[in-house]
Amino acid sequence: MLDIGSAAARLDIVDLASPRMPRATWSVKSRTHLAEHTLADGRVTEEGFAEAERAVRRCVRAAADKPVEALIAYGTSAVRDASNGARLRKHLGRAAGVRIGVLTPRDEAAVAYHAARRWHGHDDEPMTTVDIGGGTVDVATGTGVDPRRVVTLPHGAARLTRQFLLDDPPTPRQLDELRRELAGTIPPALRRVRTGYPLALSKVLRQLAVLTESEPGAVARRPQRLRRDRLADWIPRLAELDHQQRAKLPGISRSRGKRILAGAIVAEVLLDSLDLPELEICPWGLRQGLVYRFLEARTRTRADALDLVGTLFD
CATH class of the missing domain: 3.30.420.40 (ATPase, nucleotide binding domain)
Structure with missing residues (x-):
């Protein structure tokens, strides 16, 4: 494959x-x-x-x-x-x-949800998957092996970085414009979503979990969750760094050093909009699906x- x-x-x-x-x-x-x-x-x-x-x-x-x-x-x-x-x-x-x-964005989200259900088990329990890719953000919910509802938005971390965060590090105005865009699109799109057990699927979310769960001198190699409060604390710090400095942080790869800030801001807006304090990290996704x-x-x-x-x- x-x-x-x-x-x-x-x-x-x-x-x-x-x-x-x-x-x-x-x-x-x-x-x-x-x-x-x-x-x-x-x-x-x-x-x-x-x-x-x-x-x-x-x-x-x-x-x-x-x-x-x-x-x-x-x-x-x-x-x-x-x-x-x-x-x-x-x-x-x-x-x-x-x-x-x-795959269409919806089919991609549905296949990734299917993998997450296999990993999580517990059929018939409501489940929600959150995936921040390079081009899209996907939220899928359901109780069976396939999702009942899928919301997909063109707010992937790489796309948002190209559109809004033109400087490195970005200016306060660029960050404000990005937040206004997300505030005007994500909460309305997710208003009718009823969340179940929340799982994070993407590499962006996994790398953010490593970053936010690590302590000085102790890298969290396999964190189990991404917590909203810790993510919120890190976003201003990420915004002050350029992409090369971010890539030296725990868990952040060189290929995602530039887009991780946009990914973190999107993740925070998603968690706020879904009223979720945290996401459990799921190691499976589209490939396994x-x-x-x-x-x-x-x-x-x-x-x-x-x-x-x-x-x-x-």
Whole structure:
């Protein structure tokens, strides 16, 4: 399974014969830098094309001697929402040797929710998932294996950084404009959402949890929750730093040093709007959800599994 995102391309070889949750038996990752090479109008630059293609080729070549049943390749919002995304998918498809699919924002949120339900268990208990990606923010709620309601907004951390936080570190005016935008869109969109057990799915939220749960001299490697009060304390500190300084903080990766501030502000607004004091960190998400979907179809026939890929992806 090849995942092409705003920061990296990642290829996992998954053992579908595992009696428990199918896990990657081999994995490789290569930086795409798509976020850095996407302009404010959503267009990926020619340099961005070249870097993303190289990343995909590195992953595919590294796996060339691995026996696989099928290669499923998909792009997340960085590929889907690019204004020249159709051309980008063609280039990446040639580099991968297979068609690059994309999920709609709603389908992406639903598949990630499905994975979170599998991880959390407790069928029929109300559950809410919160996912802050590069291009979108997704909130899904339900009581079964699939969500009953999905709210998806174009407020991903990378997109907001490009649109609002133009300086590094941003100016107070830029921060105010970002907060006004979020205050005018997120609370109304979530007004009718009835929350259940709250789970955080994205890398942005996991990295914020590491940051906010760490203490001087003791990094919280696997934090269990992201707490609203600790997040609120950190946002002014993040706003004073540039992206290189943020990337030196506990848990913050170099690829997310620039967007983590926007992600933190969005997370705070989401928690306030949903009236949640904290989110439990869920290690599963879209990738695991797609594996489960493929595996469920494969229990019928291999053709069913491959048909599912065509049905899921545009």
